Amino acid sequence: MVPPLSIFRNRLRMRHVQLLQALAEKGSLRAASEMIGITQPAATKALQELEDMVGTPLFVRHPRGLEPTPYGAAFTRYAKTSLEDLRALRSDLAAMENGNVGRVRIGAIMAAAAGFLTPAIVSLSASHPRLQLSVQVDTSDILVRALNDGLLDLVIGRIPTDWESEHLSFQPLHNEHLMLVARPNHPACASPPAERRDLADFPWILQASPSPMRQVIEKTFHEWGGVKPVAMIETSSILTTVSLLGETDMVAVVPDVVGRYFADIGALAPVPAPISGSLPNYGLILRSSRESTPAMASVIEVILREARAAASD
Amino acid sequence: MVPPLSIFRNRLRMRHVQLLQALAEKGSLRAASEMIGITQPAATKALQELEDMVGTPLFVRHPRGLEPTPYGAAFTRYAKTSLEDLRALRSDLAAMENGNVGRVRIGAIMAAAAGFLTPAIVSLSASHPRLQLSVQVDTSDILVRALNDGLLDLVIGRIPTDWESEHLSFQPLHNEHLMLVARPNHPACASPPAERRDLADFPWILQASPSPMRQVIEKTFHEWGGVKPVAMIETSSILTTVSLLGETDMVAVVPDVVGRYFADIGALAPVPAPISGSLPNYGLILRSSRESTPAMASVIEVILREARAAASD
């Protein structure tokens, strides 16, 4: 009569499991006991306990060693898979500790997404192939709110001036310059440079209102002598921006990395009118209350490295 | 730093494993300790030992109970499969004691169940009358999870694309074609063949979402020019499918072996609109850590033989 499951659960020890595996491999109690680092009497006793547990012999004793009975063979199979699973668990835990598995949700402002975030992601997917990354590009105010709500794990951006920043940590990474762009052959791109005031005659595309970038632009307008564009469209989508620019005479303010990229491929052209206002540095924003998961730690490490590399260019 | 395997092997006790499983189920040390028949202080100590062993917290203590950390969740998964394996061992031992060869739990996708699995079972019950077989028919994603949890011994299906496949072995057996069926005399079955787009007017019956078959169907819709059925019902039960089809004007996507079977007996009729997308081959999936029992080996042998025979038809 095979005993109930609880007998196994209560009396079975890992030592037993180990012994069975060693026994199957070595074929003798002596060798098996040596293999798992106990003395031979202890091994004998452990085997007896097992047999007592099952209620039937697991090995037949020969003068030269032991041979498993069918019951012993079944139990040995269990021992092998159990140890194999344990090995797999350990390697899973190790992978988790190295930040090799897990999901990290990154929020980034456009300048970062077009800048060092791309090489950072490339590097991460090579070094941590099992890591799942998601990236949301938006303005800082949206991203910080999402971070605060637990929808993101880390943000590359700025902390909005009106934000309760006590729960956030900030580490500056990079500065962002703005530039003015329009479609190729746009009148404002002709030389000699257009009068600044005339630029107000074109509709402008700007980022939505509470974003830090927007404040700088308002200041620039002021410096230009109270320029007020006739019309403004607000969007933080680069796709919308580029396609609108292509079809119209609008001008747009974009991060310089983004503007240069589209200028290089000929989709847009720079407007020769420098935006002077200086934007505060953007950087890495984390929730200070929350401890980093290993996966997050890996991501942060690579982001910092790539940001430094980009800065030294 | 995750400790070496020997630490786990030496210090892990079945009590720990049991506790983890109980903890995952109950969510508090009190309830878990009661469940496994020890006092709460003993449970606290056992959990501390586990955390000391791994070197990192496995559960975060809340005032109202415990919540697993990612590490705790990983360890809990191990605990569950380990206990499930132990249960399987006990039932194997019991089967052997009754003179049976053993018990094999098979999981199969519908195409296999309607195909070569039937002759395989017939053959097995003739050659091994004392073999206990259980067959679960479901979608691959469900079956593979069950296999991984130790609830099944072997699966005939596909490894889902997003699955960590390193602990599984796969041996391709057969390919699966899909066909579209409806009730006899369904308007879509009339000749000349209906326009594909018109098929979207009928409600469709499909398998639930993450299954591999489903992905092919989405692709087919796309190829048909963005066809989107007005309504979709998700089920993986063939019984539901057939009876729904009989009572309504719905159409369903089923494996061709299944469709032909029901067409032959006059219960359903094929809809003349080929599903083009090719499904990856399905095959035999095993847990690679696990050694086959003699019973499993017999089953595998017959399955492979019947699959070959079916392929050569």
Added chain:
DNA sequence: TTATTGGTATATGTTTTAGTTATAGGTTAT
């Protein structure tokens, strides 16, 4: 505010168990 409830952690002492050394005993091969 103050109990009360529902939970976790610690201290202490006892029992159980795991493991040791020392020794006995049995087969086979030389």
Added chain:
DNA sequence: ATAACCTATAACTAAAACATATACCAATAA
């Protein structure tokens, strides 16, 4: 016969598992 292999038992020790009693903490109900 006698080494050279094995396994089994006994007696003892160190370690661990576990229970009881108690402290403590946070949320909730009165």
